[in-house]
Amino acid sequence: MPLGLADRMGRLSPSATMEVRRRAEELRRKGVEVIDLGPGEPDFPVPDVVQEAAVRAIAEGHAPYGPAAGLPELKCAIAARYREDYRAQFTPEEVLVSCGGKMALFSVALAILSPGDEVLVPSPFWVSYPAMAHLCGAKPVFVPTLPQDRFHLKPEAVQEALSPRTKALIVNSPSNPTGALLSPAELEPIISLAQKHSFYVIFDECYELIFYEEGPYSAAPYRGENVIIVGSLSKSHAVPGWRLGWALGPEGVIRAATAVQSHSVTHPSTVSQRAALAALTEGRDATAPMRAEYLARRDLVVEGLNAIPGVECLPPEGAFYAFPDLSAFFGGDSLALANYLLEEAHVAAVPGRAFGRDGHLRLSFSCSREELRKGIERLRAALAKIR
Ligand SMILES: Cc1ncc(COP(=O)(O)O)c(C=O)c1O
Known part of the structure; x- marks a missing residue:
């Protein structure tokens, strides 16, 4: 008979962000070029x-x-x-x-x-x-x-x-x-x-x-x-x-x-x-150039997303994520939408449901502007098919 786990484990669900990463990796291993807007980590070199x-x-x-x-x-x-x-x-x-x-x-x-x-x-x-x-x-x-x-x-x-x-x-x-x-x-x-x-x-x-x-x-x-x-x-x-x-x-x-x-x-x-x-001493200035690049990416992403019919995106005031409203698609089912976008557009994003708000996706802009442009174009094309 299995010994089982602690009761507290029943209340934990696996990290949705990690799950997106795993599925994107799976596609990559099959040779698919995935644009991964899932990760929550900087893409800059260590100062x-x-x-x-x-x-x-x-x-x-x-x-x-x-x-x-x-x-x-x-x-x-x-x-x-x-x-x-x-x-x-x-x-x-x-x-x-x-x-x-x-x-x-x-x-x-x-x-x-x-x-x-x-x-x-x-x-x-x-x-x-x-x-x-x-x-x-x-x-x-x-x-x-x-x-x-x-x-x-x-x-x-x-x-x-x-x-x-x-x-x-x-x-x-x-x-x-x-x-x-x-x-x-x-x-x-x-x-x-x-x-x-x-x-x-x-x-x-x-x-x-x-x-x-x-x-x-x-x-x-x-x-x-x-x-x-x-x-x-x-x-x-x-x-x-x-x-x-x-x-x-x-x-x-x-x-x-x-x-x-x-x-x-x-x-x-x-x-x-x-x-x-x-x-925290000599490296105090190291964040400023990253911030400047994130700002340029933020503007690119917000403008690009808001130009897609059915998508509304507030400009984030900090951090490096866009959290657009895509409730016009899939009846607001963000998990179905994220799955569709991964399969159809090869763009990985985290469903808003993981953060307690369905109808949204979280798109990280911790990747190059070129990748972001490509990713947004793919989103636009994939969303146009289901509008
Ligand atoms: C809101 C928030 N808090 C805390 C953390 C933890 O970061 P770390 O443990 O790497 O300092 C993260 C990491 O993504 C985060 O997004």
Whole structure:
């Protein structure tokens, strides 16, 4: 008789973004030229200073275990960056260095959530938030954000979703998948609500430095008992595989999240931590050229998509995804549409349903402008056949 799995696994669904990648790979192996607009990772080379620091760390023998919360000099560099950029003061005890923003989020979630707690998740949402809540035995409660508000989270919507069980709200700005970027004027009332009703707000700022007309914005200036900030080097310095992120927050929460980390992954690779130190000191300017290229791509994609009959696309304010409305096709079934586009146009995109909003697709613009032009042309031709 099979031994079976933990009950909590029944509430997890496989990552839809990974599934698109797998199907695109399958087609590629058959020799098909697929334009992959699925991935959520930068296509830029690692900045030289960051590469060199990693190589140096290996040569200098930075191989032993380090402190669970991260190298002290790196924690200081992270705190210094928030001080310089946002005039926010964090002590080293309020900083946890982690294996990407994802592990920082997960360690914080395990540190603050108990079974039965409710976690408010603005929708559309990043695919891992509901999974993280479930793995902690907590319940995700979705808070709608609407296209007429450019998918910006409204305090009234948060207020409406509150219950005596609400323990935390996760705010992702700039947002994956919508690109919505909340201004300080929008962050403030959300934090006031958290103070008034006594819940945590976890700000996932992994795309902080990928912004367009306005930015960068952070909730760091509102630091306090309710505020937890998560950041990452994955997007800003094009090192998603090096797994380096961090959490900033009240000392008690950071101490608890560090305990989780110490009993699980221990700490991120010391080589990555040394590279991060370079990224946050000498490599501070490395994101600007990437941002400029993303902006050109964003404009190309938004213009191209809006020129297709039946497609409506808001310009993302940050991150590197377009989240167009294609509900005019397949009766709004985004999974059927994504499958059709992969088979017919050989263009891979992630169905909006994975992010809690059917009728949309997420198209990443982390590929060349030439590929994007080709991809949009293929979409146009394939969509024209089913209109
Ligand atoms: C919204 C959001 N948060 C967090 C992450 C985690 O990034 P990492 O763990 O690479 O820092 C991602 C990655 O795609 C993301 O899209």
